[in-house]
Amino acid sequence: MPYVGVGAQKASTSLTGPPMVKAYISITVSLLFVLLVAAVGLHHSERRFNHFKRVTIEDVHLEDSKTLTKNINSENIKEYLRTFTKDPHIAGTDANKKVAYAIANAWSNAGLEDVHTIPYEVLLSYPDFENPNSVVIRSRDGREVFKSKGVSPVILPDEQSGKHAGHQWLAYAGNGSVSSDVVYVNRGTETDFKNLKLMGVDINGKIALMRYGHGFRGDKIHKAQLHGAVGAILFSDPSDVAQDGEKQANVYPKTVWMPNEAVQRGSLMHGDGDPLSPYYPAKKELYKSRTIDEAKEDRVLPKIPVLPISYTTAYQILKRMNGRPVPSDWQGLVGGNLTYKLGPGFVNNDRLTINVHSELQTKRIRNVIGYIHGAEEPDKYIMLGNHFDAWVYGSIDPNSGTAVLAEVARAMMQTINETSWRPARTIVFNAWDAEEFGLIGSTEFVEEYVDILQKRAVVYINMDTIQGNASLNVETVPSIEYMVIEASKQVESPSKREKARGRNTLYDTWMKVFPDKKTGKPKIRVPGGGTDHAPFLNFAGVPVINFNFKNYSTFDTYPLYHTMYETPFTNIHLMDTDNLAVHRAIGQYWAELARTFADEVILPMNVTNLAQIMMSSYLPQLQAQLGGLNISRTDAEAIRNQFVNLKKTTTDLFHMSKKFEETIHFTRHSFSQNPYDPKHINGVNDRLMSIEKCFINPRGVSKHNPSARHVLFSVSDSDSYSNSLMAGIGNAINDYNESPTNKLLREIINQISIVQYSVLCVVNTLRDVI
Template identity: 80%
Template sequence: MPYVGVGAQKASTSLTGTPMVKAYIAIAASLVVVICITAIGVHHSERKFNKYNKVSIDDIHQSDARTIQDNIKSENIKKYLRIFTKDPHIAGTDANKKVAYAIASAWSEAGLEDVHTLPYEVLLSYPDFENPNSVVIKKSSGDEVFRSKGVSPVIIPDEQSGKYAGHQWLAYAGNGSASAEVVYVNRGNANDFKNLKLMGVEVKGKIALMRYGHGFRGDKVYKAQQAGAIGAILFSDTSDVAQDGVESEHVYPKTIWMPNEAVQRGSLMHGDGDPLSPHYPSKKELFKGRTIDEAKEESVLPSIPVLPVSYTTALQILKRMSGRPAPSDWQGLVGGNLTYKLGPGFLNGEKLTINVHSELKTKRIRNVIGYIRGSEEPDRYIMLGNHFDAWVYGSIDPNSGTAVLAEVARAMMQTINETSWRPARTIVFNAWDAEEFGLIGSTEFVEEFVDVLQKRAVVYINMDCIQGNASLHVDTVPILEHIAIEAAKHVPNPSKRERDRGRKTVYDTWMKVFPDKKAGVPKVRVPGGGSDHAPFLNFAGVPVINFNYKNYSTFDTYPLYHTMYETPFTNIHLMDTEDLGVHRAIGQYWAELAKTFADEVILPMNTTHLATIMIRSYLPQLKASISGINVSRTDFEDIRTQYALLSKSAQDLLTMSKKFQETMQFTQHSFSQNPYDPKHVNAVNERLISTERCFINPRGVSKHNPSARHVLFSVSDSDSYSNSLMAGIQNAIDGYESSPSKKNLQEIINQISIVQYSVICVVNTLRDVI
């Protein structure tokens, strides 16, 4: 059955404004001054209570929000989707440049202001498209018994006939060949390599064969290289991507399951941003702080050849493997009843070689930026973003999101042009380049504008791609959890099947599919890595919401992830079959969030929830971690003392947050009585915006990832897709356990103190006086 769930070059345009604005221009200068002064806060105050027409501001807010939602049309999303996915468009290519300008054109036509591109010069990686990569197996006599094609076949010619579209490769893989015995390493995570060693199987000097899933591919290769592997092969197991069988009737294009000879492409870079310019933007005129050789020496880039292969090629390897059977939880379904073996090598003395043709090139990438200027607080930014580069056509990742974002922009501008609504704060639209290579476009942007963002950005709301059709799925920071949940209650359910079951909103299905039963709300996770929200949160301390639609599957993502079969056929006929209703709902949720942050008088941020989560969840997790450290009683008391001080600061934060809530309520009431004096509102919002910034440690929390600076939420060192809670402390614990010393012990205490300092910073930020 189908795999489904429930159901700075400018292309600017000028916006002249509303008729009311044009009328103001005609009024005498002195009157303009009076009007401008008294107009401050009117838009906000209308949403509290309008004394003339007795209309509640909540009614006005919801009326405007519904108008925007109604203006988001599936047919427009479909049109944008076809435009953006016409050709394969890898970052740094002319085809991707065309997509950037197609986005700029769509935004400009919609009416966004100051639409322009921001260029960066970055190190990218490409294969030799004329010479496909290959896996070769030869007999001991030298006769060749198997050679992989290295190219996936075209299945839907109208959408997949681009030259070189089928080429199978991984970005930043080392160039060259490797001939050696093969060792099977399951998922290639740290425990897998540790267990393999305990089982007496050596990886050094071998080619590591690893399954995709449960971790970032670049981290798998990083660990394999650390273990001494001279090459690596990654494959998608049929237990993950073809669960109904590999016969034609069970796979694409009949269903969403991965077909024979498909492969997952992707990047192998261990870290984010341009690998040659850590900490600083990769501008043409700026010095590069790292060389290619240094990037390889520091394992930012792999030095060994690496290939992705189909499950049909993986079968050719697995069925020949010698050695003891792999543990039961390492077994997959390639070959049906085939028993996976660990190796090393093949039963009959055959030899394996991988051939990788890879080249590093400095290329220009370009982000696209556009604005809807705020009517009252133009220097407060509500930032919406999605990347647009793809490994091939990218109709799911990322251009399902790119098409939706373009329609959100168009629908908002339509609402502005047809009603009296305009956002109070500025909404900034962002299309990022080279995300697939390692969040490069967004990271370089954040590095260039970090000071501006920390002063102006209220929130960054990211939607990478639509991964399924079952339910909304959200990652966000604690201060924004409530608003992420509340917004879903205002978005109609796109699934007729769900509506017929009484679940009328996106929230209702979310609560059913991904519940947090203990909290009585939908499950919301802390953001990890893997998409463009990461540098905003982890480097700049801008609070983020990262969301998508997912299926019930426990596998990392959808089966056709990063294959050449992500074309509009997949979106329209396999994944979102109710007239792209999920795409439309995603746009409506995005718009609902953006409008809320743009128009709420007091920013919807809840520091009390942050304090509560710290006390009830984060600190108990930390306590469990430090309790497992093998140290003397005296040393443990030193650690526990610092932990107790951190706990006391968290309690202080809870007390101060509750007091600050009273300040917020008083300010809200005062503003409703006197909307012409917004100074107190601005002061309250300034404190709210500053709270997340308190958790940024300029010295960073990770040795290999310069973008990781958030002391509460940073990307995991062991899996770049996941988050690491209090990463500095965990890294210090790991450092002590691998090399016990007084210095490393003191570093654990120091890192606990750094988190405590950040908590104290929030307390002081919320306090009325120093």
């Protein structure tokens, strides 16, 4: 069935005959259904039975899992990938609108229900595509000695001939030209800026030259502007993206390493969501509480011109640099043996100019949403999501995930049509727009529907990008760590080489490539920012899983990240060469996660694991942080007392969660004896769903990020890609260290108390009585 659009009518089927006959038939069918339920104990997929051999609900779930896994098809993923990446599709453009409707059509044709779009009016940024940005170097007499092209070349014409696809730019960069001396600032971290000052180099009034990696690009520019830079340049260093050397034989299209005129595009916004409508959705009829000038004054948007350059252009700058050689850990591989220098300026007094042509525009974006309604608990949502907007073609980021999600939807509907399976709870498919600009589509959605999500959303499962082919990599909250591990054991390894070594499942390789030696489990981090799970966890308190496939690397991401060379050739012939076996395995894992949350009678959440991790890891980290404060003995005692209170409440949580496990065990036992008794089951699940919401502080935990409201897990203020543990306490400590006052000291104690209050909320939620 083709996608019919918002507000359009869909054909429906009904029993034929006069209304009274239809009503009579309907009542009769309903009565027969109720009798059948009572007879066989229909609940959460326990619907097939055998009079001679008892079939348990575990047997049924295993059968469903095998069928669903088998139905996910690599050829379909390949076709979806080609459909979604035909043209460059930046958010807010007609090309991206076409992708949105292509996704909606794919989902509708697969059989998803209620497929529609949800629009928002948001502030986006675009370059002047007719006038490329540039770096210009002029001699003392004004003669131009170098000018960058500002456009990456087409390498594969069949896939990369879209108009303006090669344009090199960064969203929200300040418009204009600036000329000044240049200073090299390594990765642009706060530590780098401090070390630069210790080395006697002043960035004020200069252009900051920084390499990508070890943090979000927007945070690098935010810091550069705070330290007085009047412009900034970002480049990808060969030490990260071309480790085998810059020669043609060693880079794309021969390998996955970045070719010499490629650049990483991206957003520079310091924060998430529409910059003009914090806290509230960017609906056309709602008031925008912030102006563009205010967004710049609040440093949400940069004021200074910024552009990305290739490492070949970086060579033209670095080879001319004046000043002392950089520290050894600041040295990269541009030019092979070239020694990087700090600056400021050039040895022969040449002058650097950057020209940035940038414009802010209000544009309509649209999320796509579709449903598989649950058979027994339709008002409980298992949410799956991925964004679809891209900086250019986006075959890796994000459309590797978009294609897989479309195939998960199709395979689920195939399984429903071919078997008696239907998920007990509703599975909601989400395709987000404008993620690349700052998680805008998902943030506006969460802001609009936060109350509904907090009541209905069981979990949000995100898969943005397949970054490599080595191993599964998962981030999640402690309460569902066990579940993500168990699901990985159910999916066959996509690697023939791994199977030959006896590692037959995703879990086996994950445990080998990313082990956590302390716990004896695969390494599982708490989710940070950088993709669409963030507003669900940090703003709404919905538990999240964020996963992908990646290679073992010290660099943040893959070499061709946000370049114009992310086209299907890269996925099929360079990265996932065994007929997209990794893409298929990702789909199988995604489907298994969704099916488990949808069908398990008791939600697969473990509060005891949260309590244990708090006691063994989070609280010791906090204690060490507090121990570093330079305060009097009396003040230290006041902080220690509040910390002891938090520790005691966490211990109470551990004991209460162990007692609650007995309730869960009793509920499971009761279900096996009397399946048609959902009231107690729903009560237990409602309490499990409430746990993460206890950690949401409506007042927020960050002065800079309205989306940060989770008192345990929030996005770091210094790096939007990373998480910040107990951010409210950390921010209070930083404020006190900068300006030690009694009021700020009391705020540290207050923030510890807020975390304690949230833990107490969980304890009280698990209690049988108030």
